[in-house]
Amino acid sequence: MNAVRQVLIEDRRWYVLDAIAQMADRRLNADVVLMSIRAMGRPATAQDIQEDLEHLEREGCVVLDRMTLSPGRTLWIATLTVEGLQARDNARHVPGVAARRPL
Numbered sequence: 887m888n889a890v891r892q893v894l895i896e897d898r899r900w901y902v903l904d905a906i907a908q909m910a911d912r913r914l915n916a917d918v919v920l921m922s923i924r925a926m927g928r929p930a931t932a933q934d935i936q937e938d939l940e941h942l943e944r945e946g947c948v949v950l951d952r953m954t955l956s957p958g959r960t961l962w963i964a965t966l967t968v969e970g971l972q973a974r975d976n977a978r979h980v981p982g983v984a985a986r987r988p989l
Contacts, residue, residue: 898923902935902942912965913963916932942980945983948967
């Protein structure tokens with residue numbers, strides 16, 4: 887993977903954490919995450935967001951609840967963990983997530 891692409895992915899993952907952190911219950915579904923990323927003018931697909939959430943889950947930043955709505959349609963709900971909030975606030979380094987400051 888080239889360096890520019892890696893930087894863009896890491897930046898997007900930080901924004902995924904930030905979107906979830908802004909919710910009062912620290913939970914957000916993947917479809918809303920995708921809409922918020924796109925609304926910021928960042929290109930992303932549903933597959934990109936799923937890959938980001940899976941990475942964040944492996945790193946302990948989110949817990950994913952995958953609910954089957956119908957055959958072929960799954961709703962993913964991500965819940966931010968303490969570690970995820972620390973990564974978002976740059977109090978913890980997470981490989982594959984950019985170090986940014988919230989606005």
